[in-house]
Amino acid sequence: MADNLDLGQLGHLSNLGLTAGELATYQGEFQEILKFVTLLHAEEYDDVSVTSQATDLENVYRHDTVAPSVHARTLIEAAAGHTEGYYRVPAVLRKKGNA
Amino acid sequence: MSVDISRAGIVGLRSGLVEHQFSCREIVDEYLEAIRKNDGTLGCFLHVDAEGAKSAAEAIDDNLKTGNELPALAGTVVAVKDNIFVNAMPSTAGSCMLEGYEPAFDATAVERLKAAGAIVIGKTNLDEYAMGASTEQSAFHPTKNPRDHARVPGGSSGGSAAAVAAGLCSVALGSDTGGSVRLPAAYCGVVGFRPTYGSVSRYGLVAMASSMDVIGPIGKSVEDCRQLLAVMGGHDPHDATSLPDPILKATDAERTLRGLRVGIPKEYFSDELAPEVVAALQRVQSILGRAGATCTDISLPSTVISVPTYYIITPAEVSSNLARYDGIQFGPIGRNEATSTTKLRDERFGTEVKRRVLLGTYVLSAGYADRYYHLAQRARTKIRQDFATAFADVDMLLTPTSPTLAFPFGSVQDPVSMYQQDVFLSAASLAGVPAISLPVPTDSLPVGAQIIGPQRRDADVLAWAQALETAMRTT
Numbered sequence: 063m064a065d066n067l068d069l070g071q072l073g074h075l076s077n078l079g080l081t082a083g084e085l086a087t088y089q090g091e092f093q094e095i096l097k098f099v100t101l102l103h104a105e106e107y108d109d110v111s112v113t114s115q116a117t118d119l120e121n122v123y124r125h126d127t128v129a130p131s132v133h134a135r136t137l138i139e140a141a142a143g144h145t146e147g148y149y150r151v152p153a154v155l156r157k158k159g160n161a
Numbered sequence: 162m163s164v165d166i167s168r169a170g171i172v173g174l175r176s177g178l179v180e181h182q183f184s185c186r187e188i189v190d191e192y193l194e195a196i197r198k199n200d201g202t203l204g205c206f207l208h209v210d211a212e213g214a215k216s217a218a219e220a221i222d223d224n225l226k227t228g229n230e231l232p233a234l235a236g237t238v239v240a241v242k243d244n245i246f247v248n249a250m251p252s253t254a255g256s257c258m259l260e261g262y263e264p265a266f267d268a269t270a271v272e273r274l275k276a277a278g279a280i281v282i283g284k285t286n287l288d289e290y291a292m293g294a295s296t297e298q299s300a301f302h303p304t305k306n307p308r309d310h311a312r313v314p315g316g317s318s319g320g321s322a323a324a325v326a327a328g329l330c331s332v333a334l335g336s337d338t339g340g341s342v343r344l345p346a347a348y349c350g351v352v353g354f355r356p357t358y359g360s361v362s363r364y365g366l367v368a369m370a371s372s373m374d375v376i377g378p379i380g381k382s383v384e385d386c387r388q389l390l391a392v393m394g395g396h397d398p399h400d401a402t403s404l405p406d407p408i409l410k411a412t413d414a415e416r417t418l419r420g421l422r423v424g425i426p427k428e429y430f431s432d433e434l435a436p437e438v439v440a441a442l443q444r445v446q447s448i449l450g451r452a453g454a455t456c457t458d459i460s461l462p463s464t465v466i467s468v469p470t471y472y473i474i475t476p477a478e479v480s481s482n483l484a485r486y487d488g489i490q491f492g493p494i495g496r497n498e499a500t501s502t503t504k505l506r507d508e509r510f511g512t513e514v515k516r517r518v519l520l521g522t523y524v525l526s527a528g529y530a531d532r533y534y535h536l537a538q539r540a541r542t543k544i545r546q547d548f549a550t551a552f553a554d555v556d557m558l559l560t561p562t563s564p565t566l567a568f569p570f571g572s573v574q575d576p577v578s579m580y581q582q583d584v585f586l587s588a589a590s591l592a593g594v595p596a597i598s599l600p601v602p603t604d605s606l607p608v609g610a611q612i613i614g615p616q617r618r619d620a621d622v623l624a625w626a627q628a629l630e631t632a633m634r635t636t
Contacts, residue, residue, distance in 0.1 A: 067523075075526065076518045076519055078510070095520060099469040102537060102540050105540065136265045
Protein backbone atom coordinates (compact mmCIF):
# COMPACT_ATOMS: atom_id res chain seq x y z
CA MET A 63 0.00 0.00 0.00
CA ALA A 64 1.70 3.21 1.13
CA ASP A 65 4.76 1.67 2.79
CA ASN A 66 7.07 3.19 0.22
CA LEU A 67 5.11 6.41 -0.15
CA ASP A 68 7.45 9.24 -1.18
CA LEU A 69 5.60 12.28 0.14
CA GLY A 70 8.38 14.58 -1.04
CA GLN A 71 7.80 13.44 -4.62
CA LEU A 72 4.03 13.70 -4.11
CA GLY A 73 4.52 17.26 -2.84
CA HIS A 74 6.57 18.02 -5.95
CA LEU A 75 3.82 16.63 -8.20
CA SER A 76 1.27 18.71 -6.22
CA ASN A 77 3.30 21.93 -6.52
CA LEU A 78 3.69 22.03 -2.75
CA GLY A 79 7.04 22.73 -1.14
CA LEU A 80 6.46 20.84 2.10
CA THR A 81 8.64 21.43 5.16
CA ALA A 82 10.31 18.57 7.01
CA GLY A 83 7.77 18.96 9.80
CA GLU A 84 4.85 18.76 7.38
CA LEU A 85 6.33 15.68 5.71
CA ALA A 86 6.60 13.92 9.06
CA THR A 87 3.02 14.80 10.03
CA TYR A 88 1.47 13.85 6.73
CA GLN A 89 3.43 10.59 6.50
CA GLY A 90 1.74 9.19 9.61
CA GLU A 91 -1.69 10.52 8.69
CA PHE A 92 -1.51 9.13 5.17
CA GLN A 93 -1.06 5.60 6.46
CA GLU A 94 -4.28 5.96 8.47
CA ILE A 95 -6.24 7.64 5.66
CA LEU A 96 -5.19 5.06 3.07
CA LYS A 97 -6.00 2.24 5.49
CA PHE A 98 -9.46 3.77 5.91
CA VAL A 99 -10.23 4.28 2.20
CA THR A 100 -9.00 0.75 1.47
CA LEU A 101 -12.31 -0.42 3.00
CA LEU A 102 -13.44 -0.13 -0.61
CA HIS A 103 -11.40 -3.16 -1.53
CA ALA A 104 -13.65 -5.47 0.50
CA GLU A 105 -16.46 -5.09 -2.06
CA GLU A 106 -16.93 -6.82 -5.42
CA TYR A 107 -17.00 -4.60 -8.49
CA ASP A 108 -17.31 -7.09 -11.35
CA ASP A 109 -19.55 -5.69 -14.08
CA VAL A 110 -20.06 -2.41 -12.20
CA SER A 111 -19.67 0.63 -14.45
CA VAL A 112 -18.06 3.90 -13.35
CA THR A 113 -19.97 7.03 -12.30
CA SER A 114 -18.30 10.34 -13.09
CA GLN A 115 -21.30 12.49 -12.22
CA ALA A 116 -24.70 11.55 -10.94
CA THR A 117 -27.29 13.12 -13.25
CA ASP A 118 -26.17 11.37 -16.45
CA LEU A 119 -26.30 14.51 -18.57
CA GLU A 120 -24.21 14.09 -21.70
CA ASN A 121 -23.47 15.97 -24.91
CA VAL A 122 -24.47 19.32 -23.41
CA TYR A 123 -24.25 22.05 -26.04
CA ARG A 124 -25.32 25.67 -26.28
CA HIS A 125 -25.62 28.05 -29.19
CA ASP A 126 -22.39 29.88 -29.96
CA THR A 127 -23.88 33.35 -29.71
CA VAL A 128 -22.45 36.59 -28.41
CA ALA A 129 -24.09 37.75 -25.17
CA PRO A 130 -23.44 40.61 -22.74
CA SER A 131 -20.75 39.79 -20.20
CA VAL A 132 -18.45 41.43 -17.70
CA HIS A 133 -16.19 43.97 -19.41
CA ALA A 134 -12.68 42.66 -20.04
CA ARG A 135 -11.10 45.68 -18.37
CA THR A 136 -13.10 45.05 -15.17
CA LEU A 137 -11.87 41.47 -15.02
CA ILE A 138 -8.25 42.42 -15.71
CA GLU A 139 -8.34 45.08 -13.00
CA ALA A 140 -9.63 42.46 -10.52
CA ALA A 141 -6.45 40.41 -11.02
CA ALA A 142 -3.64 40.54 -8.49
CA GLY A 143 -1.27 41.94 -11.11
CA HIS A 144 -2.09 44.00 -14.20
CA THR A 145 -0.45 46.63 -16.34
CA GLU A 146 -1.59 48.63 -19.37
CA GLY A 147 -4.71 46.54 -19.86
CA TYR A 148 -2.95 43.18 -19.57
CA TYR A 149 -2.57 40.60 -16.80
CA ARG A 150 0.84 40.79 -15.18
CA VAL A 151 2.22 37.40 -14.10
CA PRO A 152 5.65 36.11 -13.11
CA ALA A 153 8.04 35.25 -15.92
CA VAL A 154 7.92 31.58 -16.82
CA LEU A 155 10.79 31.61 -19.31
CA ARG A 156 14.04 33.28 -18.34
CA LYS A 157 17.08 34.36 -20.34
CA LYS A 158 19.84 31.80 -20.57
CA GLY A 159 22.15 32.15 -17.58
CA ASN A 160 19.48 33.79 -15.38
CA ALA A 161 17.78 30.58 -14.33
CA MET B 162 -50.84 40.90 13.76
CA SER B 163 -47.40 42.48 13.98
CA VAL B 164 -44.36 40.68 12.57
CA ASP B 165 -41.24 40.07 14.67
CA ILE B 166 -38.40 40.82 12.24
CA SER B 167 -35.83 38.61 13.98
CA ARG B 168 -38.13 35.56 13.84
CA ALA B 169 -39.98 36.22 10.59
CA GLY B 170 -39.49 34.15 7.47
CA ILE B 171 -39.40 35.31 3.88
CA VAL B 172 -43.19 35.50 3.49
CA GLY B 173 -43.65 37.29 6.83
CA LEU B 174 -41.00 39.92 6.07
CA ARG B 175 -42.51 40.68 2.69
CA SER B 176 -46.03 40.93 4.06
CA GLY B 177 -44.78 43.19 6.87
CA LEU B 178 -43.38 45.52 4.22
CA VAL B 179 -46.55 45.47 2.15
CA GLU B 180 -48.65 46.20 5.23
CA HIS B 181 -46.25 49.03 6.25
CA GLN B 182 -45.50 47.43 9.64
CA PHE B 183 -41.85 48.32 9.10
CA SER B 184 -39.57 49.52 6.33
CA CYS B 185 -36.91 47.47 4.59
CA ARG B 186 -34.31 49.82 6.06
CA GLU B 187 -35.59 48.89 9.54
CA ILE B 188 -35.17 45.19 8.71
CA VAL B 189 -31.58 45.73 7.62
CA ASP B 190 -30.83 47.97 10.61
CA GLU B 191 -32.14 45.29 12.98
CA TYR B 192 -29.86 42.63 11.49
CA LEU B 193 -26.87 44.99 11.42
CA GLU B 194 -27.44 45.74 15.10
CA ALA B 195 -27.66 42.00 15.85
CA ILE B 196 -24.38 41.48 13.97
CA ARG B 197 -22.75 44.37 15.86
CA LYS B 198 -23.84 42.93 19.20
CA ASN B 199 -23.12 39.25 18.59
CA ASP B 200 -20.69 38.60 15.76
CA GLY B 201 -17.63 39.70 17.69
CA THR B 202 -18.24 36.61 19.82
CA LEU B 203 -19.69 34.21 17.24
CA GLY B 204 -17.46 34.99 14.24
CA CYS B 205 -20.09 34.12 11.61
CA PHE B 206 -19.02 36.78 9.10
CA LEU B 207 -15.81 37.44 7.19
CA HIS B 208 -17.24 40.60 5.62
CA VAL B 209 -20.30 42.74 6.36
CA ASP B 210 -21.51 45.20 3.73
CA ALA B 211 -23.51 47.57 5.94
CA GLU B 212 -23.62 50.47 3.49
CA GLY B 213 -24.54 48.30 0.51
CA ALA B 214 -27.33 46.61 2.48
CA LYS B 215 -28.73 49.95 3.67
CA SER B 216 -28.65 51.34 0.15
CA ALA B 217 -30.41 48.26 -1.29
CA ALA B 218 -33.03 48.47 1.48
CA GLU B 219 -33.74 52.13 0.70
CA ALA B 220 -34.24 51.22 -2.96
CA ILE B 221 -36.89 48.65 -1.90
CA ASP B 222 -38.56 51.28 0.32
CA ASP B 223 -38.60 53.77 -2.56
CA ASN B 224 -40.15 51.10 -4.77
CA LEU B 225 -42.86 50.48 -2.16
CA LYS B 226 -43.63 54.20 -1.88
CA THR B 227 -44.22 54.47 -5.62
CA GLY B 228 -46.86 51.74 -5.36
CA ASN B 229 -44.96 49.18 -7.44
CA GLU B 230 -45.49 45.53 -6.61
CA LEU B 231 -42.63 44.21 -4.51
CA PRO B 232 -40.56 41.29 -5.81
CA ALA B 233 -40.85 37.88 -4.12
CA LEU B 234 -37.82 38.28 -1.85
CA ALA B 235 -38.31 41.93 -0.83
CA GLY B 236 -37.28 42.21 2.80
CA THR B 237 -35.17 39.06 2.73
CA VAL B 238 -31.68 39.65 4.10
CA VAL B 239 -29.31 36.90 3.02
CA ALA B 240 -25.82 35.98 4.22
CA VAL B 241 -23.68 34.29 1.57
CA LYS B 242 -20.96 31.71 2.21
CA ASP B 243 -17.61 33.19 1.26
CA ASN B 244 -16.93 30.67 -1.51
CA ILE B 245 -19.88 32.07 -3.50
CA PHE B 246 -19.16 35.22 -5.48
CA VAL B 247 -20.94 38.48 -4.76
CA ASN B 248 -19.91 41.34 -7.03
CA ALA B 249 -17.41 43.73 -5.42
CA MET B 250 -17.42 41.93 -2.05
CA PRO B 251 -14.31 40.08 -0.86
CA SER B 252 -14.49 36.35 -1.65
CA THR B 253 -11.78 34.41 0.11
CA ALA B 254 -13.29 30.91 0.30
CA GLY B 255 -11.87 30.98 3.82
CA SER B 256 -8.31 30.87 2.46
CA CYS B 257 -5.30 33.19 2.61
CA MET B 258 -4.78 32.27 -1.04
CA LEU B 259 -7.70 34.48 -2.08
CA GLU B 260 -7.32 37.15 0.60
CA GLY B 261 -8.19 40.54 -0.87
CA TYR B 262 -9.82 39.13 -4.01
CA GLU B 263 -13.04 40.83 -5.10
CA PRO B 264 -14.89 39.19 -7.99
CA ALA B 265 -16.32 41.42 -10.69
CA PHE B 266 -19.55 39.47 -11.06
CA ASP B 267 -22.27 37.73 -9.06
CA ALA B 268 -22.67 33.97 -8.92
CA THR B 269 -25.82 33.04 -10.86
CA ALA B 270 -27.60 32.06 -7.62
CA VAL B 271 -26.78 35.44 -6.06
CA GLU B 272 -27.71 37.34 -9.23
CA ARG B 273 -31.15 35.67 -9.20
CA LEU B 274 -31.71 36.35 -5.50
CA LYS B 275 -30.78 40.02 -5.94
CA ALA B 276 -33.09 40.31 -8.96
CA ALA B 277 -35.92 39.00 -6.77
CA GLY B 278 -35.27 41.72 -4.18
CA ALA B 279 -33.01 39.90 -1.68
CA ILE B 280 -30.34 41.96 0.04
CA VAL B 281 -26.87 40.48 0.62
CA ILE B 282 -25.68 41.61 4.05
CA GLY B 283 -22.29 39.93 4.00
CA LYS B 284 -20.06 36.91 3.48
CA THR B 285 -19.87 34.08 6.00
CA ASN B 286 -17.08 32.00 7.42
CA LEU B 287 -16.25 28.46 6.29
CA ASP B 288 -13.60 25.78 6.46
CA GLU B 289 -10.92 26.69 3.93
CA TYR B 290 -12.22 25.96 0.42
CA ALA B 291 -15.21 24.23 2.11
CA MET B 292 -12.98 21.36 3.29
CA GLY B 293 -14.05 20.51 6.82
CA ALA B 294 -16.89 19.61 9.13
CA SER B 295 -16.41 22.15 11.93
CA THR B 296 -15.41 25.60 10.49
CA GLU B 297 -12.24 25.23 12.60
CA GLN B 298 -10.24 25.05 9.36
CA SER B 299 -11.02 28.63 8.30
CA ALA B 300 -7.78 30.53 7.65
CA PHE B 301 -9.19 33.51 9.55
CA HIS B 302 -11.01 32.43 12.72
CA PRO B 303 -13.36 29.69 13.92
CA THR B 304 -17.12 30.25 14.21
CA LYS B 305 -18.87 29.41 17.47
CA ASN B 306 -22.11 27.48 17.77
CA PRO B 307 -24.79 29.98 18.92
CA ARG B 308 -26.34 27.30 21.15
CA ASP B 309 -23.09 26.58 23.01
CA HIS B 310 -20.06 28.77 22.40
CA ALA B 311 -17.67 26.00 23.45
CA ARG B 312 -18.82 23.85 20.52
CA VAL B 313 -18.37 23.97 16.77
CA PRO B 314 -21.24 24.98 14.47
CA GLY B 315 -20.42 22.16 12.04
CA GLY B 316 -19.03 22.76 8.61
CA SER B 317 -18.13 23.71 6.19
CA SER B 318 -21.01 26.25 5.96
CA GLY B 319 -20.72 26.94 9.69
CA GLY B 320 -20.81 30.73 9.37
CA SER B 321 -24.04 30.62 7.36
CA ALA B 322 -25.85 28.18 9.66
CA ALA B 323 -24.73 30.00 12.81
CA ALA B 324 -25.77 33.37 11.34
CA VAL B 325 -29.31 32.07 10.68
CA ALA B 326 -29.52 30.39 14.09
CA ALA B 327 -28.35 33.54 15.88
CA GLY B 328 -30.79 35.81 14.00
CA LEU B 329 -28.05 37.77 12.19
CA CYS B 330 -29.84 37.39 8.82
CA SER B 331 -33.14 36.03 7.51
CA VAL B 332 -31.63 33.21 5.46
CA ALA B 333 -28.25 32.14 4.13
CA LEU B 334 -26.56 30.33 1.28
CA GLY B 335 -24.17 27.48 1.86
CA SER B 336 -22.54 24.94 -0.40
CA ASP B 337 -22.84 21.19 0.09
CA THR B 338 -20.27 18.82 -1.39
CA GLY B 339 -20.37 16.04 1.22
CA GLY B 340 -22.80 17.47 3.77
CA SER B 341 -21.59 21.04 4.29
CA VAL B 342 -25.10 22.52 4.38
CA ARG B 343 -26.82 19.70 6.27
CA LEU B 344 -24.28 19.13 9.07
CA PRO B 345 -24.03 22.75 10.27
CA ALA B 346 -27.80 23.10 9.94
CA ALA B 347 -28.19 20.09 12.26
CA TYR B 348 -25.61 21.32 14.78
CA CYS B 349 -27.09 24.85 14.89
CA GLY B 350 -30.77 23.83 14.94
CA VAL B 351 -31.87 25.26 11.57
CA VAL B 352 -33.01 23.81 8.23
CA GLY B 353 -30.44 23.08 5.52
CA PHE B 354 -31.27 21.68 2.09
CA ARG B 355 -28.97 20.01 -0.42
CA PRO B 356 -30.85 20.11 -3.75
CA THR B 357 -30.42 17.58 -6.54
CA TYR B 358 -26.99 17.98 -8.15
CA GLY B 359 -27.26 20.44 -11.05
CA SER B 360 -30.49 22.08 -9.91
CA VAL B 361 -28.68 25.27 -8.87
CA SER B 362 -25.96 26.72 -11.09
CA ARG B 363 -22.37 26.39 -9.84
CA TYR B 364 -21.33 29.47 -11.81
CA GLY B 365 -19.56 31.73 -9.32
CA LEU B 366 -19.08 28.97 -6.73
CA VAL B 367 -15.41 28.30 -5.97
CA ALA B 368 -14.90 24.74 -7.20
CA MET B 369 -14.01 22.05 -4.67
CA ALA B 370 -15.27 18.72 -6.00
CA SER B 371 -17.14 19.66 -9.17
CA SER B 372 -19.11 16.43 -9.54
CA MET B 373 -20.77 16.97 -6.15
CA ASP B 374 -20.67 20.72 -5.36
CA VAL B 375 -24.17 22.23 -4.94
CA ILE B 376 -25.30 25.59 -3.58
CA GLY B 377 -28.01 25.06 -0.95
CA PRO B 378 -30.29 27.24 1.19
CA ILE B 379 -30.22 27.48 4.98
CA GLY B 380 -33.21 28.94 6.82
CA LYS B 381 -35.32 28.92 9.93
CA SER B 382 -38.01 26.91 8.12
CA VAL B 383 -38.52 24.56 5.19
CA GLU B 384 -40.67 27.23 3.54
CA ASP B 385 -37.75 29.71 3.55
CA CYS B 386 -35.51 27.11 1.90
CA ARG B 387 -38.19 26.39 -0.70
CA GLN B 388 -38.60 30.09 -1.49
CA LEU B 389 -34.85 30.52 -2.03
CA LEU B 390 -34.57 27.43 -4.20
CA ALA B 391 -37.55 28.50 -6.31
CA VAL B 392 -35.72 31.73 -7.17
CA MET B 393 -32.11 30.61 -7.55
CA GLY B 394 -32.68 27.21 -9.17
CA GLY B 395 -33.10 26.42 -12.85
CA HIS B 396 -30.94 26.04 -15.90
CA ASP B 397 -27.97 28.32 -16.43
CA PRO B 398 -26.06 28.29 -19.72
CA HIS B 399 -22.92 29.26 -17.76
CA ASP B 400 -22.94 25.82 -16.09
CA ALA B 401 -23.08 22.85 -18.46
CA THR B 402 -23.98 20.53 -15.57
CA SER B 403 -27.08 22.52 -14.62
CA LEU B 404 -30.27 20.59 -15.26
CA PRO B 405 -32.38 21.67 -18.24
CA ASP B 406 -35.68 22.00 -16.34
CA PRO B 407 -36.56 23.97 -13.20
CA ILE B 408 -36.45 21.80 -10.09
CA LEU B 409 -39.51 23.49 -8.54
CA LYS B 410 -42.67 24.39 -10.43
CA ALA B 411 -45.63 26.62 -9.66
CA THR B 412 -47.84 23.54 -9.91
CA ASP B 413 -46.03 21.68 -7.10
CA ALA B 414 -48.67 20.53 -4.61
CA GLU B 415 -48.61 20.43 -0.82
CA ARG B 416 -48.21 16.95 0.62
CA THR B 417 -49.54 15.24 3.71
CA LEU B 418 -47.78 12.49 5.61
CA ARG B 419 -50.76 10.13 5.34
CA GLY B 420 -49.87 7.11 3.24
CA LEU B 421 -46.22 8.16 2.94
CA ARG B 422 -43.82 5.19 2.75
CA VAL B 423 -40.74 5.99 4.81
CA GLY B 424 -37.61 3.83 4.61
CA ILE B 425 -35.42 3.55 7.73
CA PRO B 426 -31.97 2.37 6.57
CA LYS B 427 -30.62 0.01 9.25
CA GLU B 428 -27.00 0.99 8.47
CA TYR B 429 -27.70 4.53 9.76
CA PHE B 430 -28.86 3.36 13.19
CA SER B 431 -25.81 1.73 14.79
CA ASP B 432 -24.91 1.50 18.48
CA GLU B 433 -22.57 4.46 18.01
CA LEU B 434 -25.39 7.02 17.84
CA ALA B 435 -25.53 9.53 20.69
CA PRO B 436 -28.52 8.75 22.99
CA GLU B 437 -30.00 12.19 22.25
CA VAL B 438 -29.94 11.39 18.52
CA VAL B 439 -31.60 8.00 19.10
CA ALA B 440 -34.35 9.59 21.20
CA ALA B 441 -34.96 12.37 18.66
CA LEU B 442 -35.23 9.99 15.70
CA GLN B 443 -37.56 7.68 17.64
CA ARG B 444 -39.74 10.71 18.28
CA VAL B 445 -39.78 11.58 14.58
CA GLN B 446 -40.78 8.01 13.67
CA SER B 447 -43.54 8.15 16.23
CA ILE B 448 -44.85 11.44 14.81
CA LEU B 449 -44.73 10.05 11.29
CA GLY B 450 -46.65 6.96 12.40
CA ARG B 451 -49.35 9.00 14.14
CA ALA B 452 -49.70 11.15 11.00
CA GLY B 453 -50.45 8.07 8.90
CA ALA B 454 -47.04 7.36 7.38
CA THR B 455 -45.61 3.83 7.32
CA CYS B 456 -42.01 3.40 8.46
CA THR B 457 -40.24 0.32 7.08
CA ASP B 458 -36.75 -0.98 7.85
CA ILE B 459 -34.65 -1.16 4.70
CA SER B 460 -30.99 -1.69 3.84
CA LEU B 461 -28.48 0.49 1.99
CA PRO B 462 -25.63 -2.04 1.98
CA SER B 463 -23.07 0.29 0.37
CA THR B 464 -23.30 2.79 3.23
CA VAL B 465 -20.08 1.37 4.72
CA ILE B 466 -18.12 2.39 1.62
CA SER B 467 -19.67 5.83 1.15
CA VAL B 468 -17.17 7.83 3.23
CA PRO B 469 -14.09 6.02 1.82
CA THR B 470 -15.49 6.58 -1.68
CA TYR B 471 -16.09 10.25 -0.93
CA TYR B 472 -12.56 10.66 0.44
CA ILE B 473 -11.04 9.32 -2.75
CA ILE B 474 -13.20 11.12 -5.30
CA THR B 475 -13.21 14.46 -3.49
CA PRO B 476 -9.42 14.79 -3.04
CA ALA B 477 -8.96 13.72 -6.67
CA GLU B 478 -11.20 16.54 -7.84
CA VAL B 479 -9.69 18.93 -5.27
CA SER B 480 -6.15 18.30 -6.51
CA SER B 481 -7.29 19.08 -10.04
CA ASN B 482 -9.43 22.13 -9.20
CA LEU B 483 -6.89 23.72 -6.87
CA ALA B 484 -4.03 23.38 -9.37
CA ARG B 485 -5.19 26.73 -10.75
CA TYR B 486 -3.95 28.52 -7.61
CA ASP B 487 -0.44 28.82 -8.94
CA GLY B 488 0.07 32.56 -8.68
CA ILE B 489 -0.30 32.90 -12.44
CA GLN B 490 -3.93 32.02 -13.14
CA PHE B 491 -5.12 32.68 -9.56
CA GLY B 492 -3.47 33.73 -6.34
CA PRO B 493 -1.56 36.74 -5.09
CA ILE B 494 1.84 36.13 -6.70
CA GLY B 495 1.38 39.01 -9.14
CA ARG B 496 2.32 41.32 -6.32
CA ASN B 497 5.56 39.51 -5.59
CA GLU B 498 7.32 37.86 -8.49
CA ALA B 499 10.10 36.53 -6.30
CA THR B 500 7.74 33.98 -4.75
CA SER B 501 7.71 30.58 -6.46
CA THR B 502 4.51 28.67 -7.10
CA THR B 503 5.40 25.89 -4.67
CA LYS B 504 6.38 28.36 -1.92
CA LEU B 505 3.20 30.35 -2.47
CA ARG B 506 0.99 27.26 -2.24
CA ASP B 507 2.79 25.98 0.82
CA GLU B 508 2.49 29.36 2.57
CA ARG B 509 -1.09 30.13 1.56
CA PHE B 510 -2.86 26.76 1.75
CA GLY B 511 -3.86 25.40 5.15
CA THR B 512 -3.19 21.94 6.56
CA GLU B 513 -6.41 20.23 5.42
CA VAL B 514 -6.22 21.70 1.91
CA LYS B 515 -2.66 20.46 1.48
CA ARG B 516 -3.64 17.07 2.89
CA ARG B 517 -6.41 16.68 0.31
CA VAL B 518 -4.30 17.97 -2.59
CA LEU B 519 -1.60 15.42 -1.72
CA LEU B 520 -4.13 12.61 -1.31
CA GLY B 521 -5.81 13.53 -4.60
CA THR B 522 -2.50 13.56 -6.43
CA TYR B 523 -1.75 10.14 -4.96
CA VAL B 524 -5.05 8.46 -5.91
CA LEU B 525 -4.82 9.85 -9.45
CA SER B 526 -1.17 8.97 -10.02
CA ALA B 527 -0.01 6.28 -12.44
CA GLY B 528 -0.03 2.91 -10.73
CA TYR B 529 -2.57 3.93 -8.09
CA ALA B 530 -5.48 5.35 -10.10
CA ASP B 531 -6.96 1.91 -10.81
CA ARG B 532 -6.60 0.87 -7.18
CA TYR B 533 -8.21 4.01 -5.78
CA TYR B 534 -9.88 6.54 -8.09
CA HIS B 535 -11.32 4.20 -10.71
CA LEU B 536 -12.46 1.79 -8.02
CA ALA B 537 -14.16 4.65 -6.16
CA GLN B 538 -16.03 5.56 -9.34
CA ARG B 539 -17.40 2.01 -9.40
CA ALA B 540 -18.24 2.20 -5.72
CA ARG B 541 -20.15 5.39 -6.51
CA THR B 542 -22.27 3.42 -8.97
CA LYS B 543 -23.10 0.87 -6.26
CA ILE B 544 -24.14 3.67 -3.91
CA ARG B 545 -26.44 5.09 -6.59
CA GLN B 546 -27.89 1.64 -7.19
CA ASP B 547 -28.65 1.32 -3.46
CA PHE B 548 -30.79 4.45 -3.58
CA ALA B 549 -32.53 3.39 -6.82
CA THR B 550 -33.41 0.04 -5.24
CA ALA B 551 -34.69 1.69 -2.05
CA PHE B 552 -36.84 4.22 -3.88
CA ALA B 553 -38.59 1.43 -5.76
CA ASP B 554 -40.22 0.48 -2.44
CA VAL B 555 -40.38 3.68 -0.38
CA ASP B 556 -41.02 7.39 -1.06
CA MET B 557 -38.32 8.85 1.16
CA LEU B 558 -35.62 7.84 3.63
CA LEU B 559 -35.35 9.04 7.22
CA THR B 560 -31.92 9.10 8.91
CA PRO B 561 -30.07 11.10 11.51
CA THR B 562 -28.07 13.95 9.95
CA SER B 563 -25.14 13.21 12.27
CA PRO B 564 -24.41 10.42 14.76
CA THR B 565 -23.43 12.99 17.40
CA LEU B 566 -24.33 16.40 18.75
CA ALA B 567 -22.11 19.40 17.99
CA PHE B 568 -18.72 18.57 19.44
CA PRO B 569 -16.40 20.81 21.54
CA PHE B 570 -13.66 22.78 19.77
CA GLY B 571 -10.48 20.77 19.35
CA SER B 572 -12.04 17.47 20.39
CA VAL B 573 -11.80 15.84 16.94
CA GLN B 574 -8.15 15.98 15.93
CA ASP B 575 -7.27 13.18 13.55
CA PRO B 576 -8.40 13.49 9.90
CA VAL B 577 -10.18 10.12 9.67
CA SER B 578 -12.37 10.89 12.70
CA MET B 579 -13.25 14.27 11.19
CA TYR B 580 -14.07 12.65 7.84
CA GLN B 581 -16.43 10.26 9.63
CA GLN B 582 -18.59 13.22 10.67
CA ASP B 583 -19.90 12.87 7.09
CA VAL B 584 -20.95 9.24 7.60
CA PHE B 585 -24.68 9.89 7.03
CA LEU B 586 -24.15 12.62 4.45
CA SER B 587 -21.68 11.44 1.81
CA ALA B 588 -23.89 8.82 0.16
CA ALA B 589 -26.60 11.31 -0.87
CA SER B 590 -23.88 13.61 -2.24
CA LEU B 591 -22.29 10.85 -4.30
CA ALA B 592 -25.72 9.82 -5.65
CA GLY B 593 -26.71 13.42 -6.42
CA VAL B 594 -30.05 13.06 -4.64
CA PRO B 595 -31.84 15.79 -2.63
CA ALA B 596 -31.55 15.70 1.16
CA ILE B 597 -32.68 18.04 3.90
CA SER B 598 -31.76 18.37 7.56
CA LEU B 599 -34.65 19.35 9.85
CA PRO B 600 -34.19 20.33 13.49
CA VAL B 601 -36.03 17.98 15.86
CA PRO B 602 -37.45 19.78 18.91
CA THR B 603 -35.41 18.55 21.88
CA ASP B 604 -34.18 19.67 25.30
CA SER B 605 -30.58 18.84 24.36
CA LEU B 606 -28.29 20.55 21.90
CA PRO B 607 -29.84 20.54 18.41
CA VAL B 608 -30.41 17.23 16.62
CA GLY B 609 -31.06 17.03 12.88
CA ALA B 610 -33.29 14.52 11.11
CA GLN B 611 -32.36 13.96 7.48
CA ILE B 612 -34.93 13.26 4.75
CA ILE B 613 -33.50 11.90 1.49
CA GLY B 614 -35.59 11.64 -1.68
CA PRO B 615 -35.17 10.46 -5.27
CA GLN B 616 -33.21 12.57 -7.71
CA ARG B 617 -35.12 15.59 -9.13
CA ARG B 618 -37.97 15.06 -6.62
CA ASP B 619 -36.89 18.12 -4.62
CA ALA B 620 -40.43 19.49 -4.54
CA ASP B 621 -41.66 16.31 -2.86
CA VAL B 622 -38.79 16.24 -0.36
CA LEU B 623 -39.51 19.85 0.62
CA ALA B 624 -43.25 19.19 0.84
CA TRP B 625 -42.79 16.10 3.04
CA ALA B 626 -40.26 17.97 5.18
CA GLN B 627 -42.68 20.86 5.59
CA ALA B 628 -45.46 18.49 6.62
CA LEU B 629 -43.15 16.82 9.14
CA GLU B 630 -41.96 20.21 10.42
CA THR B 631 -45.58 21.21 11.04
CA ALA B 632 -46.35 17.90 12.74
CA MET B 633 -43.29 18.23 15.01
CA ARG B 634 -44.29 21.77 16.02
CA THR B 635 -47.83 20.79 16.89
CA THR B 636 -47.11 17.48 18.62
